[in-house]
Amino acid sequence: MNTDITSAFRPAIIMTILFAILLGLVYPLAMTGIGQAIFPHQANGSLVRVGGRVIGSEVVGQAFTSDRYFQTRPSAAGKGYDGLASSGSNLGVTSQALADRVKADVAKRRAEGVMGAMPADLVTASGSGLDPDLSPAAALAQAARIARARGLGVEQVRALVVAHSEDSVLGDPHVNVLALNRALDAASKR
Numbered sequence: 001m002n003t004d005i006t007s008a009f010r011p012a013i014i015m016t017i018l019f020a021i022l023l024g025l026v027y028p029l030a031m032t033g034i035g036q037a038i039f040p041h042q043a044n045g046s047l048v049r050v051g052g053r054v055i056g057s058e059v060v061g062q063a064f065t066s067d068r069y070f071q072t073r074p075s076a077a078g079k080g081y082d083g084l085a086s087s088g089s090n091l092g093v094t095s096q097a098l099a100d101r102v103k104a105d106v107a108k109r110r111a112e113g114v115m116g117a118m119p120a121d122l123v124t125a126s127g128s129g130l131d132p133d134l135s136p137a138a139a140l141a142q143a144a145r146i147a148r149a150r151g152l153g154v155e156q157v158r159a160l161v162v163a164h165s166e167d168s169v170l171g172d173p174h175v176n177v178l179a180l181n182r183a184l185d186a187a188s189k190r
Contacts, residue, residue, distance in 0.1 A: 048178060056178045061132040067112070067149040069181045070134070070142050073121045074105055077129025086128050113148075114141045133174035136165045150188050160184060 078085030091098035
C-alpha cells in the first residue's frame with residue numbers, strides 16, 4: 001500500500017518541481033533576456049532622459065500642473081499618476097461622486113480658459129489612470145492658456161499640437177503629452 005502512494009505521488013512531485021523551474025525561472029529569464037536584446041528601450045520602461053536624468057516615460061502619464069504646460073487628463077490612480085495604484089475609479093455612469101468630480105473638472109477647465117465643447121478626455125480619467133496621451137482636440141483646447149502663460153502666439157502653440165499628433169492603427173489620433181511639453185520647452189527657448 002505504501003509503495004502505491006509513493007509511486008502515485010512521485011510523478012506529481014517531479015512534474016511540479018519541473019514546471020516550477022521551467023515556468024517560474026527559465027521562461028521569465030528567457031523573456032527578459034529576449035526583451036533586453038531586441039527591445040531594450042521598451043523593456044526598460046520607455047524612459048525619457050535629458051542630460052542623463054530621467055524626466056518621465058513615453059508610456060506612463062504624469063501630472064503637469066503649471067499653466068505653462070499642456071495638462072493631462074485626470075487620473076484615478078492613487079493620488080494621481082501613481083503606478084503602484086493603477087486602476088480606474090470604478091465609478092459608474094449613475095454615480096453622484098463621478099458626476100461631482102466631472103463637474104469640478106469642467107469648472108476648473110473653464111477657469112483655465114477652455115471654451116466651447118469640452119473634450120471628454122480633459123475631464124474623465126482613463127481606465128488605467130496612467131494614460132500618457134490626449135486627443136488633439138483636448139490639447140488644442142489648452143493652446144490659448146499656454147500661449148498666454150509663455151508669451152507665444154496661439155497659432156505657434158496650435159502648430160506644435162498638430163505636428164505632434166499621431167494617428168493610431170486602432171483608435172483615434174493622439175498626442176503624447178510629455179513629448180508635446182518637451183517640444184513646447186524647446187520652442188520657448190528660441
